[in-house]
Amino acid sequence: MKRDVLSALARLALALFLLMPLIPLAIWSVAHGWRFPALLPSELSLAAWSYALSPVSGVVGSLGLTFFIAAVTSVIATALAYPAGRALGRLRFPGRSVVLVLVLAPAVLPAIAVALGLQGLFLRMGWTGTIWGVVLAHLIPALPYPTLVLTAVFARFDPHHEDQARCLGARPLQVLLHVTLPAVLPGLRTGAVLAFLISWSQYLLTLSIGGGKVQTLPLLLFTFATSGRNDLTGAVAMIYVLPALAFMALLLRQRSKTAPLPNRTDR
Amino acid sequence: MLRILAVVLLVAAPAEAQTTDDTLLSGTWDQIVAEAEGGTVNWFMWGGSDQINRYVSDHVAKRLLADYGITLNRIGVADAVEVVNMVLAEKEAGIDTGGAVDLIWINGENFRSMRQADLAFCGYTGVLPNNVLVNWENPAIANDFGVPVDGCEVPWNTVQFGFAHDSATLPEPPRSMAELLVWIKANPGRFTYPAPPDFTGSAFVRHVFIHAAGGPENLLGPFDQSKYDEVAAKTWTILNEIEPFLWREGRTYPTTLVQMNELFANGEVAFTFNYDPSQFGLAVDAGIFPPDTRSFGLSDGTLGNTNYTLIPFNATNKAAAMVLQNLLLSPEEQLEKAKPEVWGAAPAIDILRTSAEVQAAFAALPKHPSVVAASELAAFALPELQADWLTAIEAGWRAEIGR
Numbered sequence: 289m290k291r292d293v294l295s296a297l298a299r300l301a302l303a304l305f306l307l308m309p310l311i312p313l314a315i316w317s318v319a320h321g322w323r324f325p326a327l328l329p330s331e332l333s334l335a336a337w338s339y340a341l342s343p344v345s346g347v348v349g350s351l352g353l354t355f356f357i358a359a360v361t362s363v364i365a366t367a368l369a370y371p372a373g374r375a376l377g378r379l380r381f382p383g384r385s386v387v388l389v390l391v392l393a394p395a396v397l398p399a400i401a402v403a404l405g406l407q408g409l410f411l412r413m414g415w416t417g418t419i420w421g422v423v424l425a426h427l428i429p430a431l432p433y434p435t436l437v438l439t440a441v442f443a444r445f446d447p448h449h450e451d452q453a454r455c456l457g458a459r460p461l462q463v464l465l466h467v468t469l470p471a472v473l474p475g476l477r478t479g480a481v482l483a484f485l486i487s488w489s490q491y492l493l494t495l496s497i498g499g500g501k502v503q504t505l506p507l508l509l510f511t512f513a514t515s516g517r518n519d520l521t522g523a524v525a526m527i528y529v530l531p532a533l534a535f536m537a538l539l540l541r542q543r544s545k546t547a548p549l550p551n552r553t554d555r
Numbered sequence: 556m557l558r559i560l561a562v563v564l565l566v567a568a569p570a571e572a573q574t575t576d577d578t579l580l581s582g583t584w585d586q587i588v589a590e591a592e593g594g595t596v597n598w599f600m601w602g603g604s605d606q607i608n609r610y611v612s613d614h615v616a617k618r619l620l621a622d623y624g625i626t627l628n629r630i631g632v633a634d635a636v637e638v639v640n641m642v643l644a645e646k647e648a649g650i651d652t653g654g655a656v657d658l659i660w661i662n663g664e665n666f667r668s669m670r671q672a673d674l675a676f677c678g679y680t681g682v683l684p685n686n687v688l689v690n691w692e693n694p695a696i697a698n699d700f701g702v703p704v705d706g707c708e709v710p711w712n713t714v715q716f717g718f719a720h721d722s723a724t725l726p727e728p729p730r731s732m733a734e735l736l737v738w739i740k741a742n743p744g745r746f747t748y749p750a751p752p753d754f755t756g757s758a759f760v761r762h763v764f765i766h767a768a769g770g771p772e773n774l775l776g777p778f779d780q781s782k783y784d785e786v787a788a789k790t791w792t793i794l795n796e797i798e799p800f801l802w803r804e805g806r807t808y809p810t811t812l813v814q815m816n817e818l819f820a821n822g823e824v825a826f827t828f829n830y831d832p833s834q835f836g837l838a839v840d841a842g843i844f845p846p847d848t849r850s851f852g853l854s855d856g857t858l859g860n861t862n863y864t865l866i867p868f869n870a871t872n873k874a875a876a877m878v879l880q881n882l883l884l885s886p887e888e889q890l891e892k893a894k895p896e897v898w899g900a901a902p903a904i905d906i907l908r909t910s911a912e913v914q915a916a917f918a919a920l921p922k923h924p925s926v927v928a929a930s931e932l933a934a935f936a937l938p939e940l941q942a943d944w945l946t947a948i949e950a951g952w953r954a955e956i957g958r
Contacts, residue, residue: 320842324821331842339605344612411648417655499641499655500599500630507631508602514633515603516813516843 306536310529316522336519340527347508347524354488354504355531357419361426362484366434368427369479373438378447388439395432402428403496410497417499425497426487433486434479441475481539488532579873580679587682587874588623594875595626598864599638600660602631606837610897619882625875635665642674642867654869657876661708662862663700663754667942669865670702676866676873677707683877685884688904694938696861696903701941708863709880710903712892715932716758716857717832719925723847725825731854732766739797745825747802747809747818750957751949755812758830758858760952761940764790766855771937778943787948791955798956808957820844830860832932833899836923850927856935861903886913895923 316322317336319329340347375381376388394402406425407416415421445468453467469476491506498504505528512520579587596619602608608631616627632638638659645654661669669675680686689710691697696710720728729735739746749756765771767789773782798805802824809815812829819827820843827844829835838844864883866876882888886909889902906917922928940948 321846322842323845324823333842336605339609344609345605346612407644408648411644411650495637500632500638501597501655503630511602511631511633514811514813515601516816517603517605517841518843519841520605 306533310526313522313525313529316518317526319519319522322518333519336517336523339520340523345508345524346503347505347527350503350505350508351527351531353419353502354506354528357423357426357502357504358484358487360423361430361487362480364423365427365430365483366476366480368431369434369438369483370476372435373475373479374442376435376439377442377445391435392432394428399429399492403492406493407496416497417501419502422494422498422502422504423487425493426490429490429493430483430486433482434476437475437479437482438472441472445471477539481535484535485532576676576873579877580682582682584682584684588878591872591874591878592624594872595628596657596872596875596879597628597630597655598658598660598876598879599630599632599635599641599656601633601635602629603633604834604837604898606840607898610892614891614897615879615882615888618888619879622882623875623878625878627879635659635661636668639665639668639674642669642869643672645869646672646674651869653871654867655871656867657870657872658879659865659867660711660862661865662860664942664945666699666708666863666865667702669867670707674868675707676868676870677705679866679873679877680704680706680709683709683881683884685881685886685904688884688886688908690905690908693905695859695936698939699863700860700939700945701943704863708865709884710861710863711883712831712900713859713861713903713929714831714833714901715852715859715929715936716762716828716830717835717850717852717927717932718826718828718857719819719832719835719844719848719850720826721819721822721845721847722849723845724822728826728851730851732762733855735853736793736797740800742825743800744802744804746797746800747805747815747824748828749812749815750808750810751952753809753811755815755828755830756808757945757949757952759828760790760794760948761858761945762853762937763793764948765858765937765940767793771856771940774940774944775938777941778947783944783947787951787955790948791951794952794956816843830858831900832926832929833895833901833923836895836899836926839923839925844925848925850925852927852932852935854935856937857932858937858939859932860939886910890916890920893917893920895921895926899923899926901929 315329318332318334320331320333320335322329339345343349372391376384376391403425406428410416410421410425415424449467449471450463453463458466489506490504491510494502494504495507498507500507505524509521509524509528512524578590598611600607600611608629611627612629616629619625619627638656639661642654642656642659659665666675686709689696695713697704699708718728729738748759751757751760764786765774768774768786774786801808802818809818812827815824816827816838818824820838822845832850835844835848835850839846839848864880866873866880870876884904886904889904890913892898892900893902902917906914909917
C-alpha cells in the first residue's frame with residue numbers, strides 16, 4: 289500500500305518534471321504582449337496558432353515530414369541493430385570491445401564534426417537536399433541506441449529456448465516469431481523509440497544534409513526562436529514536443545504491461 | 556554503367572549550363588519568361604517574421620504562379636550566412652550546376668563573401684524590364700556596404716537606421732549622438748548595445764565612430780590606416796567613458812539584437828535600435844514592444860543601406876529566379892510591401908520613375924505610429940562605410956572594449 293503511494297508520487301513528480309518547461313511555452317503561444325513585470329499576458333490571442341496551423345507557415349507539412357523521417361530512421365536502425373546486438377550480446381570474439389567503441393562513437397563525437405564531414409561526401413554523391421539523404425544521415429547518431437539496448441537484451445537472452453523449440457520441430461521462422469522476438473520485444477521497442485527520438489531532435493545534420501530543402505520542425509522552430517518571436521516559438525514548440533511526449537508516454541505504458549525478460553538459466 | 560553515365564553527365568552539364576547562362580544574359584525578356592514557365596524557385600530568406608513570410612508565401616507566390624506559371628518555394632533560414640556556406644560547400648564539391656539555392660535575400664558581409672568566393676551569377680540585371688526603375692546612379696544602391704554591386708544582385712528594400720523608445724516612460728528622447736552620450740551618463744543602467752560583430756551593434760558603434768570623426772566626409776573611400784588610428788582612439792575613449800553607465804555597468808553586453816529587444820520590451824533599457832525601423836512596427840503589432848513605442852533618427856544622421864536578392868552561380872532555375880526578381884521590383888509589389896499592415900519596407904526603386912497613380916498611392920500610404928517616416932530619416936542620411944572599415948572597427952572594438 290505504502291509502496292503504491294510512493295510509486296504514484298514518483299510518477300507524478302516525473303510527469304511534472306517533464307511538463308514544467310512546457311507551461312511557459314503554452315502561455316507564450318497564446319500571449320499577446322507579455323512583458324516584465326506582468327505575471328500573466330495582458331491579452332490573449334490565437335494569432336500564433338493560426339499562423340502555425342496555416343499552410344503559409346508550412347508547420348503541419350513539416351510535422352508530417354519530421355514524423356516520416358523519424359519513423360523510417362527508427363525502423364531501419366532497429367532492423368540493423370537486431371543482428372548487431374545479437375552478435376555483440378551473445379558472442380565473444382576478438383576485437384569485440386573495439387566494435388563496441390566504434391558503435392558508440394557517433395553518440396560521443398560532436399555533431400558538428402560529423403555534419404561537416406558528411407556534407408562534403410553527400411554533396412559529391414548527390415544525396416543532399418533529399419529525404420533519403422537525411423534519413424541516411426540520421427541513422428548515424430540513431431544506430432548506437434538500439435544497438436546498445438539489444439546488446440544488453442541479448443546478453444541476458446538464453447539461446448537454449450531456441451534450441452528447445454528447434455528440438456520440438458519448429459522451423460527457423462517459427463523460432464524467430466514465437467520464441468526470439470517475444471523475448472526481446474521490449475528491447476526492440478525501447479531501441480526503436482530511442483532511435484525515433486534521436487531523429488526527431490536532429491538539427492545540424494538535417495540543416496547540412498537537407499540543404500534547407502528538407503524542412504523538419506526543429507529547423508522551423510530555430511528560425512522563430514532566434515528572431516525573438518516567443519509567441520510563434522511557443523506554438524511551434526508545442527506542436528513539436530507533444531508528439532514526442534505522447535510517444536514516450538506510450539512507451540512507458542507498454543513497458544509496464546509487458547512481462548519481464550526470461551532469466552538466463554544457471555549453468 | 557552508372558559510373559559511365561555519371562561521368563558523361565558531369566562532363567556534359569557545365570557546357571549546357573554555359574549556353575543557358577548566355578541566353579539569359581543576351582536573350583530577350585520574352586525568351587527568359589518562356590524558359591522560366593513551369594519552373595520552381597527555391598528562395599532562401601531569413602524566416603523570423605510571420606508577416607514577411609506571409610507576404611512572400613501568400614501574396615508573391617500566388618502572383619508568380621498566376622502570372623508566370625512559376626512555383627515559389629520559400630525556405631526560411633535563421634541567418635543568410637547559412638545559405639552562403641551552403642553554396643560555398645557546393646562549389647567546393649564541384650557542383651557547378653543544379654545547386655539547391657535559386658535566390659537569396661542578402662546584403663553586406665554575406666554579399667562580400669559571395670563575391671570574394673565567386674559564388675554569384677552576375678551581369679544580368681540590365682535584362683530585367685523593371686531595372687529601369689532602379690536609380691543605379693545612387694551610390695547607396697550601386698554599392699552594397701561599399702562593395703560594387705556590378706550586376707550581381709537586384710535591390711529589394713532600402714532601410715535606414717532608427718532608434719526606438721517607449722514614449723510612455725520617456726517622452727522626449729535625445730535627438731543627436733552628442734545628446735545621447737550625455738543622456739547615457741545621466742541615466743545609469745538604462746542603455747546598452749549588442750556587442751559587435753552583431754550586425755546592429757556594429758552599426759551603432761559606427762555611428763559613434765562617425766561622430767568621433769566629426770562627420771562621414773573623411774571616412775568615405777578606401778580604408779586609411781592613419782585616419783582610422785586617429786578616429787578609433789577617440790571612439791574607444793567615448794565608449795570606455797560611457798561603459799560604467801551602461802546596463803549592468805557595462806560588464807556584459809547583449810550578444811544579439813534579439814536580446815536587446817527583449818531588454819527594451821521588459822523596460823530594462825530605454826532604447827533599442829534597428830537597421831530597419833519597420834521592424835519596430837512589426838514588433839508592436841506582434842505584442843512584443845509596448846504599444847507606445849515611437850522611433851526617431853539622429854539630427855547628425857543615421858546610416859542607410861540597401862538589401863538585395865542574389866542568384867548563386869550554380870542555381871538550377873536562374874530564369875525563374877530572374878522573373879521573380881523582376882516581379883519584386885515592380886511598382887505594384889514595391890507598393891504592396893510598403894503597406895504598414897503588410898511589412899512597411901521602404902522601396903528600392905526610384906518612386907519618381909513610376910506612374911502618377913503609383914506615386915500617389917505611395918504618398919497616401921498610412922503611417923505606422925511606431926515607425927519613423929522614411930522621408931524624415933532620409934533628410935539626415937549617412938552613407939555606409941566600406942567593408943574594410945567595418946572589419947577594422949569590429950576588430951578594434953573587440954580589442955579595446957569587449958575584452
